[in-house]
Amino acid sequence: MKFPTRLTHSGRDAARQGGFVNPPAWRGSTILFSSLAELQNPPAGYGYGRGGSPGQTALADLMCDLEGGCYCKFTSCGLNAITGTLLALLKAGDHILLPDCIFYPARHFCDTVLARLGVESTYYDPCATETLATLVRPETRLIYTESPGSDTFDIQDIPAIVKIARAHDILTIIDNTWATPLFFRPLEHGVDISIHAATKYITGHSDALLGIVVAGERAAGKLKAAQSALGLCPGSEEIYSALKGLRTLDIRMQKHQENALALTSWLETRPEVQKVLYPALPSFEGHELWKRDFHGASGLFSIVLNPCSREALAAMVDNLDLFGIGWSWGGYESLIVPLQTKGARTVTDRKPDGPLLRIHAGLEDVEDLKADLEKGFERLNNSIS
Numbered sequence: 307m308k309f310p311t312r313l314t315h316s317g318r319d320a321a322r323q324g325g326f327v328n329p330p331a332w333r334g335s336t337i338l339f340s341s342l343a344e345l346q347n348p349p350a351g352y353g354y355g356r357g358g359s360p361g362q363t364a365l366a367d368l369m370c371d372l373e374g375g376c377y378c379k380f381t382s383c384g385l386n387a388i389t390g391t392l393l394a395l396l397k398a399g400d401h402i403l404l405p406d407c408i409f410y411p412a413r414h415f416c417d418t419v420l421a422r423l424g425v426e427s428t429y430y431d432p433c434a435t436e437t438l439a440t441l442v443r444p445e446t447r448l449i450y451t452e453s454p455g456s457d458t459f460d461i462q463d464i465p466a467i468v469k470i471a472r473a474h475d476i477l478t479i480i481d482n483t484w485a486t487p488l489f490f491r492p493l494e495h496g497v498d499i500s501i502h503a504a505t506k507y508i509t510g511h512s513d514a515l516l517g518i519v520v521a522g523e524r525a526a527g528k529l530k531a532a533q534s535a536l537g538l539c540p541g542s543e544e545i546y547s548a549l550k551g552l553r554t555l556d557i558r559m560q561k562h563q564e565n566a567l568a569l570t571s572w573l574e575t576r577p578e579v580q581k582v583l584y585p586a587l588p589s590f591e592g593h594e595l596w597k598r599d600f601h602g603a604s605g606l607f608s609i610v611l612n613p614c615s616r617e618a619l620a621a622m623v624d625n626l627d628l629f630g631i632g633w634s635w636g637g638y639e640s641l642i643v644p645l646q647t648k649g650a651r652t653v654t655d656r657k658p659d660g661p662l663l664r665i666h667a668g669l670e671d672v673e674d675l676k677a678d679l680e681k682g683f684e685r686l687n688n689s690i691s
């Protein structure tokens with residue numbers, strides 16, 4: 307069945323919940339049993355709240371269906387999905403390859419906690435796939451990917467990276483948050499583990515923090531063993547939010563994409579804008595790879611403005627009516643935030659020579675969004691001249 311149909315029907319069983327369309331938020335720690343035999347061997351498969359719930363099973367069924375995985379688990383936030391997965395798979399003496407465009411807090415974890423535990427990290431140019439094989443060592447256990455990369459949206463050649471990893475019997479991970487399962491299906495390209503900050507588009511309303519890890523057969527066993535050892539577990543409301551969010555993912559993502567495409571094409575024509583970083587634009591460096599592998603583009607992109615003072619930038623951004631200033635993205639509302647690339651990259655030297663602004667195109671009317679930004683550009687120009 308096609309994706310929108312699966313988003314609507316998969317992981318749903320009204321008979322399990324008295325006929326109601328949606329499962330409730332299964333809150334609970336203790337699960338009661340009628341005998342010692344049941345305590346030892348829970349009839350419904352649930353022994354204690356930390357290990358899972360019918361709500362988690364429903365969400366796991368849906369995610370595995372969407373991404374073609376055989377194992378799916380949840381964590382308290384997206385960062386925790388990344389750190390928990392790395393802790394599950396690595397030991398002292400191991401080596402890991404990470405893209406220079408990695409979500410910064412994940413880099414911080416590798417450089418501090420993983421380093422302390424004796425795991426060595428090497429960062430690679432996300433777009434230089436030819437040289438990646440030369441960085442592989444006998445003790446390399448993982449190749450981590452994030453495509454498009456944080457802030458600059460570098461598109462990685464995932465099939466080529468998987469080929470290198472498989473040739474060396476190395477597992478691959480992707481942070482698939484930007485695309486969601488709707489626009490990129492990494493397991494179909496041979497990636498072993500797909501990680502989502504469901505905090506973003508999957509819950510979709512800026513009201514929850516949740517991490518999702520989906521794995522194929524090569525990685526499922528190790529993840530399963532570590533899940534209970536690490537005590538990774540989500541909140542019950544967040545599981546409910548993710549199930550609810552996924553049901554409308556298709557229609558939301560189509561609108562985010564439509565608005566982002568309209569905004570980026572318009573921004574490209576603005577004299578104040580030096581560069582627009584959005585994979586769906588034909589002018590973008592990784593556009594052809596994106597077109598080959600992805601089924602769409604989400605609502606998050608960056609722009610590089612012409613060099614200007616901090617005051618001029620503030621004149622533009624501080625007084626926008628529709629774009630909120632704030633972290634995260636993937637909710638229904640538009641956001642704008644200036645990014646600091648200093649220290650965030652160690653291999654690639656693609657520093658923008660002007661302010662880098664990350665923009666999330668929400669679900670508002672796009673003409674209203676353009677008008678808001680246009681007034682912002684006017685304030686910017688007035689404070690320069």
Ligand SMILES: *Cc1c(COP(=O)(O)O)cnc(C)c1O
Pocket residue numbers: 383384385386409456481483484503504505506515516517634
């Ligand atoms: C936001 C984000 C995360 C972390 O998610 P949290 O739920 O905020 O911890 C991880 N990866 C990417 C690409 C993100 O954008």
